[in-house]
Amino acid sequence: xxxVIQTPRHKVTGKGQEATLWCExxxxxxxxxxxxQTIVQGLEFLTYFRNQAPIDDSGxxxxxxxxxxxxxxxxxxxxQSTQPQDSAVYLCASSRGTTSQNTLYFGAGxxxxxx
Amino acid sequence: xxxxxxxEGPVTVSESESLIINCTYSAxxxxxxxxxxxxxxxxxGLQLLLKVITAGQKGSSRGFEATYNKETTSFHLxxxxxxxxxxxxxYCALGYLPGTGSNRLTFGKGTKFSLIP
Numbered sequence: 001x002x003x004v005i006q007t008p009r010h011k012v013t014g015k016g017q018e019a020t021l022w023c024e025x026x027x028x029x030x031x032x033x034x035x036x037q038t039i040v041q042g043l044e045f046l047t048y049f050r051n052q053a054p055i056d057d058s059g060x061x062x063x064x065x066x067x068x069x070x071x072x073x074x075x076x077x078x079x080q081s082t083q084p085q086d087s088a089v090y091l092c093a094s095s096r097g098t099t100s101q102n103t104l105y106f107g108a109g110x111x112x113x114x115x
Numbered sequence: 116x117x118x119x120x121x122x123e124g125p126v127t128v129s130e131s132e133s134l135i136i137n138c139t140y141s142a143x144x145x146x147x148x149x150x151x152x153x154x155x156x157x158x159x160g161l162q163l164l165l166k167v168i169t170a171g172q173k174g175s176s177r178g179f180e181a182t183y184n185k186e187t188t189s190f191h192l193x194x195x196x197x198x199x200x201x202x203x204x205x206y207c208a209l210g211y212l213p214g215t216g217s218n219r220l221t222f223g224k225g226t227k228f229s230l231i232p
Contacts, residue, residue, distance in 0.1 A: 004160075033219060042224035045219045056218065104161075106160045106162065
């Protein structure tokens with residue numbers, strides 16, 4: 001089991017460019033979460049899918065951010081017109097079940113740098 | 116919303132000494148939350164260290180312990196004798212059962228721990 005796989009590990013974009021981050025959850029896991037980590041804010045929840053359906057996107061900035069899960073083997077987080085304040089480590093996690101009691105398995109993260 | 120506050124690091128202690136990382140929480144749901152400690156070792160991803168889902172209970176793993184205290188809304192992490200391999204960043208988190216609150220976890224900002232060289 002390779003764990004949760006996130007690609008790329010590092011991404012550098014210019015201000016105004018688009019960034020797409022990829023996540024491959026652990027096979028058989030039904031829940032996928034996206035978090036953003038910065039030194040100032042710590043780990044912030046962005047969005048959550050259950051059985052590929054979007055369940056809670058209350059943490060997503062309303063503009064420019066979108067997430068999809070087109071199939072059970074991958075999810076994407078897209079940031080349009082990236083801004084310097086979007087620079088962060090974006091973490092994807094999956095869990096076998098859909099309750100908070102189920103262990104979250106995190107990927108290594110994608111470090112996004114917006115110049 | 117929910118919030119988790121933990122010891123601001125970095126925290127350093129000598130090998131074989133005791134470690135305590137404080138964690139207090141504020142929960143918006145009337146239901147008691149589930150509480151977790153996650154850890155990130157150098158070069159590795161964030162992983163679960165221990166969890167407690169019932170108030171008053173204690174969780175333990177790898178020599179660490181944490182007791183869920185609903186009166187003081189605390190979940191402090193302790194270890195009696197630390198070693199080099201415990202050097203990591205520790206995160207306290209809370210979540211809920213379905214129907215009683217959000218399924219997501221709310222994390223503290225993390226506490227970096229390392230041994231005094």
